[in-house]
Every structure is written in structure tokens, then in C-alpha cells.
Amino acid sequence: MVLNIGPQHPATHGVLRLQVKTDGEIISEITPYMGYLHRCFEKHCENVTYEQVIPFTDRCDYLASMTMNFGYVVAMEQLMEIKVNDKVEYIRVIMAELQRIASHLLGIGAFGLDLGAFTPFLHMLRDRERILDIFEMTCGARLLYNYMWVGGLSHDLPTGFVEATLNFLDYFEPKVDEFENLLGHNKIFVERTADIGIMPADVAISYGVTGPNLRGSGVKWDLRKDDQYSIYDRFDFNVPVGKGLKGTVGDCWDRFYVRIHEIRESIKIVRQAIDQLPKEGDVHQAMPKKIRPPKGSIYRRTESPRGDLGYYIESDGSDTPYRVKMRSPAFTALSVLNEIGAGWLMSDVLGILGSLDIVLGEIDR
Amino acid sequence: MGLLENKFTDNIIVEKLDKLLSWSRSTSPWFFQFGTACCAIEMMAAAASRHDLMRIGIIPRSSPRQADVMIVAGTVTMKMALRVKKLYEQMADPKYVVAMGSCATSGGPYWQHGYHVLKGVDIVIPVDVYVPGCPPRPEALIEGLLKLQEQILEERPLTRKIG
Amino acid sequence: MSEDKEKIISEAVEKALQGDMDAINNIEDRVTRSKAKAALVKAKRTNVVADKDSTKENNTSKSKVEEKINFNQALCQKISEKFPDSIDADQNNDWIQLRPENWLKIAKWLKSDEKLSFDSLQCNTGMDLGEGVLESRYNLHSMKHLHKAEIRIIVSVEKPDIPSVEQVWRVADWFERETYDMFGINFIGHRDLRRILLPDDWEGWPLRKDYQEQETYHGIVVPKVKEGWE
Numbered sequence: 001m002v003l004n005i006g007p008q009h010p011a012t013h014g015v016l017r018l019q020v021k022t023d024g025e026i027i028s029e030i031t032p033y034m035g036y037l038h039r040c041f042e043k044h045c046e047n048v049t050y051e052q053v054i055p056f057t058d059r060c061d062y063l064a065s066m067t068m069n070f071g072y073v074v075a076m077e078q079l080m081e082i083k084v085n086d087k088v089e090y091i092r093v094i095m096a097e098l099q100r101i102a103s104h105l106l107g108i109g110a111f112g113l114d115l116g117a118f119t120p121f122l123h124m125l126r127d128r129e130r131i132l133d134i135f136e137m138t139c140g141a142r143l144l145y146n147y148m149w150v151g152g153l154s155h156d157l158p159t160g161f162v163e164a165t166l167n168f169l170d171y172f173e174p175k176v177d178e179f180e181n182l183l184g185h186n187k188i189f190v191e192r193t194a195d196i197g198i199m200p201a202d203v204a205i206s207y208g209v210t211g212p213n214l215r216g217s218g219v220k221w222d223l224r225k226d227d228q229y230s231i232y233d234r235f236d237f238n239v240p241v242g243k244g245l246k247g248t249v250g251d252c253w254d255r256f257y258v259r260i261h262e263i264r265e266s267i268k269i270v271r272q273a274i275d276q277l278p279k280e281g282d283v284h285q286a287m288p289k290k291i292r293p294p295k296g297s298i299y300r301r302t303e304s305p306r307g308d309l310g311y312y313i314e315s316d317g318s319d320t321p322y323r324v325k326m327r328s329p330a331f332t333a334l335s336v337l338n339e340i341g342a343g344w345l346m347s348d349v350l351g352i353l354g355s356l357d358i359v360l361g362e363i364d365r
Numbered sequence: 366m367g368l369l370e371n372k373f374t375d376n377i378i379v380e381k382l383d384k385l386l387s388w389s390r391s392t393s394p395w396f397f398q399f400g401t402a403c404c405a406i407e408m409m410a411a412a413a414s415r416h417d418l419m420r421i422g423i424i425p426r427s428s429p430r431q432a433d434v435m436i437v438a439g440t441v442t443m444k445m446a447l448r449v450k451k452l453y454e455q456m457a458d459p460k461y462v463v464a465m466g467s468c469a470t471s472g473g474p475y476w477q478h479g480y481h482v483l484k485g486v487d488i489v490i491p492v493d494v495y496v497p498g499c500p501p502r503p504e505a506l507i508e509g510l511l512k513l514q515e516q517i518l519e520e521r522p523l524t525r526k527i528g
Numbered sequence: 529m530s531e532d533k534e535k536i537i538s539e540a541v542e543k544a545l546q547g548d549m550d551a552i553n554n555i556e557d558r559v560t561r562s563k564a565k566a567a568l569v570k571a572k573r574t575n576v577v578a579d580k581d582s583t584k585e586n587n588t589s590k591s592k593v594e595e596k597i598n599f600n601q602a603l604c605q606k607i608s609e610k611f612p613d614s615i616d617a618d619q620n621n622d623w624i625q626l627r628p629e630n631w632l633k634i635a636k637w638l639k640s641d642e643k644l645s646f647d648s649l650q651c652n653t654g655m656d657l658g659e660g661v662l663e664s665r666y667n668l669h670s671m672k673h674l675h676k677a678e679i680r681i682i683v684s685v686e687k688p689d690i691p692s693v694e695q696v697w698r699v700a701d702w703f704e705r706e707t708y709d710m711f712g713i714n715f716i717g718h719r720d721l722r723r724i725l726l727p728d729d730w731e732g733w734p735l736r737k738d739y740q741e742q743e744t745y746h747g748i749v750v751p752k753v754k755e756g757w758e
Contacts (some may be wrong), residue, residue: 006446008399009427014446035725036445037401042710042735047478055474062403086559087706106406126414143403143500180498205648205671208699221671234566278561296622299651299667299678300643312403312667335702361402364725443745444727480734480741480750488748516548 006276007036013110013353014360016334025345030338031285034180034363041365045324050076050150050244050291053324058144060326061362063106066135067304069148074229075300075311076150080293087281089231094165094273095135095147097266101172103130103305104259104266107357111256112183113116114354115192120183127175130168137161162274169267176267184253193256197340198354201250207339208332211307212262213356216242218256223303235272252355259357262305264273292319305331306357328362371524380416380499383521390459391517393422394510397432397456399449401439403465411503422441423510429455434513436506437492440468440475441483453490461517463509464492467499474499537564544568552732597621599675603644607634623665624680631681632717633690638668638677639696645672649693654711656736660685662713666693683713692718710735 005018015036041060045053057072058065070092077084109124132142139147139155147154150155183189199209201217214221222233222239240261242254293315301310307329315325333356341349373379400408412418412425426432429452441449453462464486467473472484486492493516496509540555540563555561606623608615614630626634646668655663666679681690692715694701697740704715705724712733715721722728731742741750 007445008452014405034596035447035723035727036442038442038444038481038725039402039440039475040481040734043480044475046735059403059474062406109746122414125410129410129415142502143406203698206698208648208650208697219671234562244501276558278559301650309668310651312651312665314655323653323655325651325653331702332699337697346513443750446748447746480739483748528619 013358015237016358016360018337018349018353020346020349022346024043027344027346027349028342030335030341030349032337034334035359037360037364039361039365041326042324045321046326048243050293050321053321054149054344055146057326058146059361060328060365061304061306061309061330061359062143063359064099064103064305065143065145066095066147067103067302068309069145070096070230071300071304071309072300073150074149074302075291075298075313076210076291078300079298079313079315080150080288081324082151082286082288084151084286085281086231087278088283088286090273090277091153091157091283093230093232093235094270094277095138095365096275097269098131098134098165100266100305101263102128104263105131108179108183108256108259111351111354111357112189113349115189117186117189120179123175123182124179125194127172128168130165130172134161134164134168137164149287150291152285153283156283162277165270165274169271173264173267176260176263184256190246190253192348192351193252193355195251196247196344196348197252197355198248199250199336199340203336203339204250207336209307209336210332211303211305211329212258213307213336214256215240216258217250222310223301227301229300234276235269237268237312240265243314253353255355255357290319292317294333294361301327304329306359306362307333326362326365328365330356330358330360330362334358334363375524380521381521381524386522387518387520390520391396391514393424394436394461394513394517395426395431396425396436396463396510397429397452398425398427399435399437399452401437401441401445402468403470404438407500407505408436408465408506411506416503416507418507418510421507421510429453430457432456433459434461434463434510435490436463436465437486437490438465439487440473441489442481443483444481446483446486446489449486450489459522461493461513462486462490463494463496463513465496465506465509466501467497470495470497475524533560533586536560537567540564541567596676600624600677603677610637622755623680625680625682628681628683628690632693632696635693635696643673644670644675646670646677647672647697649697649699649703650676652700652707654707654735656711657682661748662688662711662736664690664713666706685712688713689716690714691716694718709733712736 001022003020005020007015007017017033019031019033026278041056044056054069054072057068061068066340100201105124105128113121135145136142137158138161199217201219204214204217204219218241220239220241225239242249242258242260244254245257246253252336295315295317297314299310299312301308309329310327312325313321316322337353341352371407398408435453435456464470469486472482474478476484494509494513496505498505536555537560543665556565568580600621604615611630611634614627615625638644646744648669648671650667650669653665654734655665657663661684663680663682668677668679681688690713694704702724704718705714705721706722708715709723709725723730732739745748
């Protein structure tokens, strides 16, 4: 029979419709239907100026807005050959890594929520609120920041930022171990996620899956190290890779494991960046008065918490873009759902969907 | 309430009964979490640890049959508009709608070139309270829900409406 | 950067390469210390001491651009040798323009060839170049050899047919559906070409420059472009 897991389900992932063919318990085919949140992002980009595109990029992946801004700004600065000063680079890295922690917290919390674990979700949201407080102190917004501009930032760091961030990191670091214990080594969670939804490495590469999903399958590929951008070469951090500790390599538990360890690595990077943060510097120094890139096109990818986010920008010399295409990581992550989800039970499929950590705003744009 | 609604003229028994009914309806409106986009995250944050909606008596329910208030959080597109209408019709009376965020109010930042974006959810369903913001803070959503409670408190379900 | 700072960094890196980390750790200024650490990492990777001299930096970025141009020209040469008459326009430094006919065979060869092994399709973008010309652009990348290429194919609005490469890279399945949805480019050989983001009964190809919105959709008026507040 054909069943519908409809466009409205509890607001974690958004409006996604899954049509499943099942014989009662075991699912033989899953077809995702999307487009319920298609907000014509690319059409808007063709009609507004280059700076006005940035708030629209925020709203695509609303759980990781800083990294969406970062990707666009890195692509634009490469197209226009602008070099920003060190202070801007360090602040951008701090914000991007804090945003990565916040996004992973919500991703893991929602994953647990899908499987029925309500408590870790509340704990993780409580800690995420503290990160949002830091962001609010800097740029005034809790969720959609519009913070990184082409050539600089919108606001400088306020006084008390460094103390607040260090306080938060000192408070938060033991909590990561607590979360790993509470959710990751919980017997029920392990039985529901280990050996389920196995994604082999070649399937992942062929389907274009990147980010923590690819690293969970054992492939060591991180754009911060392999396709260098910004100043990530000045920091010392590892890239966690799924090893199949509780089951096979590439199952749902591995993807969870990669995300928890990425939180730890991000904490390391933020500490190093705060340590090296230059005191002087004007964040508006390299911002051009009028953004008019030369004619040409560029494709640049950066590492967002969901995978590699690519922007293909084509400019025709005027002050509005000719075409902006966002290559979203969650789009390709969802396409692999049929391959790894078919053949499992109904309750497993929602777990697999949760482990892929998709955001519908980015898929539908 | 269908049999007795709007059947009676003003008298002391009906007035006291009216007040009791509208008070009981207003104090625990369970909301139907219809989150589509970014505002859904703020709705979840409003229901989570820091701004706790459950202490006011407002609990999230996933099924339209069990809910009183539908919070439309996020952009409604043309593809989704038909489903929103269906879900609204599936809710049981008495039902209320809160349009959260500027996308649900009037199309939001997509008002100019969005060919697929519905400019305001009140084109397809009747809305009681509009909460502006992009996204509105959880405190703003709580204020919107409290305003809805005040609005429900003023209703007189049993009295016949004259004119 | 000033001369003596570069000297300090290069001396410290040399000492550290021989095993003495104190030289780097004793640098007072935080920014200089971090730059020294980064230089050490680079040096260990390439076995060459990288000076923080600005002219040398220009040279490395210039050589990267030259490498890319050389690679592109070499790739263009290889394609025209193996599949004659497939290159559409004159050689360009940044991308390769192909004709649509042999695209599937070229794609299979690009993936399977040992020296190239483009095993991932990064992005597929559709373009409306105006005056009835549509284009589909493919960004390819090799995870093994870490080189990139961009391929562009031009078709006209009257006959927008391009062979589909979804058998070669599975990710092209949904990318091509999206390009079809937004531009109307027909991918021949795709097993299930239908709209992915817009509803199935939507009319028109939205991202074309001459797109006109339809009047109503299931009874709801489709919003048009608004110029001001109403």
C-alpha cells in the first residue's frame, strides 16, 4: 500500500512529504516530495543588489545563518578580489564555529526527539539559547543575523564579548560529555540507530552527500582543510570520521558520533581564535562603496554544518547579480534517502531522516 | 456547543454561563504546531526550556483534531496553501488562528518577487491575531497568545447575536 | 608585513623544522605567533620553508591560476582528441564549452578515466542568456586528484535538449529535475523528468528572463511583482 507521511509533521524538519510504499511494516520505496517552501530565492537574487541578497541567504538555512552568509561573502570576495583584514577573518571564524555548535545541538536534539527522547532536546535547546544570547549581544538578532557583509561585518564586537564567550565555553565543555552519555550511549538509542541506514562511501560520493553525513561513512573530507578558505589553516583541529564503534561504518549512530565530536572541535577552534584575536582593526575597512563586480562567474564552496554549501554567482557588471545559484547540502542529503531507507521498518525510516539533519528551507530555497 | 450556540437572549443565567464557558476556553488553548520555516524554530524555542509556554497552559499538539489554536509560523506557499485550508477545516470548533511572523501576515521579505509565495495566510483562512517580526521573539509570540486569550475571554458563545 | 617580522617567522620555522619549538612559542605578539604556526604546518606539508613575503605570496597565487589554465587547456585538448567535433567554441581559460550531442559519452569517460577521475558533480546551474539561448553548466571535481573543471552546454529555446548524465553521477538526478523545473531544459534519457520544486500543474519556467506569472492557481490569485506598497 501507498502511505503518505504528510507535509505537516512536528515542526522539526519542516514541510516535507514522503510517499512510502509499504506492505504494512517494511518499507520498499520512499519518494520525497518537496517544494512546499519554495520561496523563489533565486528569482529574488536577480532583482535586488548584491548586499540585499545577504538577508535572503539567511533565511534559506535558518538554523545556520552565519555560515550561509559566510559562504556568499567568501564567494563574492573571491570574485571581486577583496582582501579583508585579520580582525574580520578571526571574528568570522568565531561566529561560524559558534553557529556550527548551535546548529549541531539542534540537529542532534531533533534527532533524539524523532526517536522519542524528549529530555536531551530540552537540554540542548537550553544551551543553544546561551549561544543565541552571544549573537544577540553582537548583532541584535537571535536567528537571522545579516551579519557578514561583503568586505567586512555589520557590527564590531561589543565590550564583554570575549568574557561572555569564554564563560560560555567553560560552562559548555563538560556538557558535551554529558550529552554524549545521555543520548549516545543510551541502550535504547544505540539499538535504534546502530546498524540502521548504512550508507557506503561510494554511494555517498556518487549521490553528492557531503559534510557530517559523508564523514560518518568513513571518508575524511572537510572543506575547511581540503579546499582552504579564510584563515582555517592557522588553527589546529581534527576532522572526526565515523569508525563504526557501535555497529557498521556509515550507520545513523556514526553520523551522530561525528556531530558530537565536531562540537568539541569547534570549541577548540573558538578558543584558539579568541586567543589569537587582534585587538585593533576596523571591520568596515575593506568594504567597497558600491559593489559592482567585474563580469564573470565563480563557484565557491564552504563548509556549513550540513555539508558543502556552494554559491554559483554570475555577474554582468551591474549592481544586481545576473544569477545566483545556491547548491545546498541538504538537497543532496535528501536524495540519498531512498537508497539507504528502503528495506527498513517504518520507525527506522524516521530515525534515518533525522540522522541526515535536513532543513527544508535550504532544500526548497 | 453547536446546539446551544447563539440561541438565547440576555438573562442572568446565560450571562454567568457565558462567562464560565469563555473563561474555560481561554485558559488552556492547545496549539497546533504548523511550522513551516524560520518562525517554527522560534515557536519551538518558545515552547522549550527558557520561555516555557507550558506554564501558561499552552501545550503543542501534533494533530489538528486535538488543538484549539493553529499557529501558522512561516511562509505559506501556493503549494502549501491548499493543505493549510484542509488542515484548518479539520480542526474542531471553536478554533482560532494566529499568524506568526511577517511571512504569514503579508508575505514577508518575499512580497516583491515571490511568484510562489502567498502574500499573507489570511487569503485562505480567517486569522484572529497577527504577530509581527521576522522572526518574532518568543516573548512576542507569548504576548500574541495572551492577547488571543483576552479576545476569547470577551466572547459570548450562548447569547444570540442581534442585528 | 615588516621585514624583521618575516625574518623572525622564517627563523623560528627553520628551528622548529629541526625540532626546536621554543623559537615559535617565545614570539611575543599573538598574531605573529599564529602566523608562524601556520607557516610551520605548510612547511611540513611541502618540505619547503614558506616565507611570509608578499611578493612570494603573489607568485604562489599566480602559479595556481596558471596551473588551472594549463589544466583546462590540457583537458580541452584531450576531449577534442578523443571526441572530435565536440568542443563548441574557442578554448577558454576558465571553462570548456561543449556541444550537447556527445555529452553522455564524454561524461562517462571523464568519470572512468584514471588520470582524470571526476567522480563528483558539484553543481549544475541553468542559465538564461537572453535572446532565446539557454545554458546548462556543470562544475566537476575529483576527490582523488583534487582538480576541478567547468563544462558549459548551450541550447536554444526552440530545441532545449541535452543528454542526461544521471547514470554517471547519481546526484544529477535531482539537479537536472530542478533545472528542468526552472528553465524548461529537456534532459533526454532521464528516467523521471518532472517538476521538483513547483507543483506539477504549474505553468511556465520561472527563472527565464521573460517569465510571466499565471493568473490563478486553483482559485488563488498568483501574486505578481509589486513595485511599491499597495
